[in-house]
Amino acid sequence: MNLKKLLAMAALLVSPLAVADNVLVVMSDVSEMKLKGGSDYKTGFYLNELMEPVKLMMEAGHTITFATPMGLAPTLDPVSDTADHFLDTSQENYNAHKALLNQLMLTDKDHSPVVSFARIEQIGIENFDALFVPGGHAPLGDLVSNDQLGSFLRHFNAESKPTGLVCHGPVALLSALPNSSEFETQMKAGKKAKAAKGWVYDGYKMTSFSNSEEAVATQYYLGGDELFYWPQNALTNAGGNYSRSKEDWQPHVVVDRELVTGQNNKSSIAVAQELLKLMK
Numbered sequence: 001m002n003l004k005k006l007l008a009m010a011a012l013l014v015s016p017l018a019v020a021d022n023v024l025v026v027m028s029d030v031s032e033m034k035l036k037g038g039s040d041y042k043t044g045f046y047l048n049e050l051m052e053p054v055k056l057m058m059e060a061g062h063t064i065t066f067a068t069p070m071g072l073a074p075t076l077d078p079v080s081d082t083a084d085h086f087l088d089t090s091q092e093n094y095n096a097h098k099a100l101l102n103q104l105m106l107t108d109k110d111h112s113p114v115v116s117f118a119r120i121e122q123i124g125i126e127n128f129d130a131l132f133v134p135g136g137h138a139p140l141g142d143l144v145s146n147d148q149l150g151s152f153l154r155h156f157n158a159e160s161k162p163t164g165l166v167c168h169g170p171v172a173l174l175s176a177l178p179n180s181s182e183f184e185t186q187m188k189a190g191k192k193a194k195a196a197k198g199w200v201y202d203g204y205k206m207t208s209f210s211n212s213e214e215a216v217a218t219q220y221y222l223g224g225d226e227l228f229y230w231p232q233n234a235l236t237n238a239g240g241n242y243s244r245s246k247e248d249w250q251p252h253v254v255v256d257r258e259l260v261t262g263q264n265n266k267s268s269i270a271v272a273q274e275l276l277k278l279m280k
Helices: 003-014 048-060 091-104 118-124 147-158 169-176 180-188 209-218 229-237 265-278
Strands: 021-027 032-036 040-042 063-068 132-133 163-166 253-256 259-260
Touching: 003 163, 021 048, 021 147, 040 259, 048 063, 048 091, 048 265, 063 118, 118 147, 118 229, 118 265, 132 147, 132 169, 147 180, 163 169, 163 265, 169 180, 169 229, 169 259, 180 229, 209 229, 259 265
Parallel strands: 021 063, 021 132, 132 163, 163 259
Antiparallel strands: 032 040, 253 259
16 A cells, blocks of 8 residues: 555544444425314424434534425424524524524425435445434324335334434434334224334333323413324334433433433424434
8 A cells, every 4th residue: 555545544544524424314395283182383493402413413523414394494393493492592592503503494495405315325324423413393194104214214223323313303214114104094094003024113111292281282382173193102002112301391211222212392402412312
């Protein structure tokens, strides 16, 4: 091997980029959902649930790729666009995260860097080192039975790659069910859905937005209408070992092997911190 090649290899070994991970951030294309009572609900991703982890991962030097099923610019849930949902509720903290969102142009229909799941398949899911799914109600719209996402998650599970989800985001884990479409249909019909054998997260300890928190959200955010099913029930029925905080709206994070899940909007930072530990 000549000297030029040796120097190039040495540069890679000492470069900060050499230890940076490629993080896949998965979001929904959904901006409006039909609710159980027939009303339409404007939704999307929650500002803090996306931007608190993204900001921490970027500051740690990691490369982030944003993806949705169809590659559309995702929608910011208007309910989430407030400092109150952040762990640090100061206006200064809100402004910093909102500025980063605007800088990334994620919601810009003409300039959003978001790519489709098909593009992720072209790039190769094996080229990503960690995966993160933020909440907001939108994941219930098009991630629960998405076959492409299911294959991504099964890869991450098989390779023990860090996988983080927060609030309503953990419902995306259901896409890895062998019968995800049937399971979702049963849940929407109000039946106790039966998960087929072979869910890679069967028996995993996990959390998500709790039933009691969902009851409050139904009253204040959904105008009295309600979701077809709630994340806690869905994950429990699928075989997840569910836990929650003693009190609503308190941070609660569960780590089981490569999987990191957070209960609510106040858990986003802790999910990111645990993911970063697994990425070292």
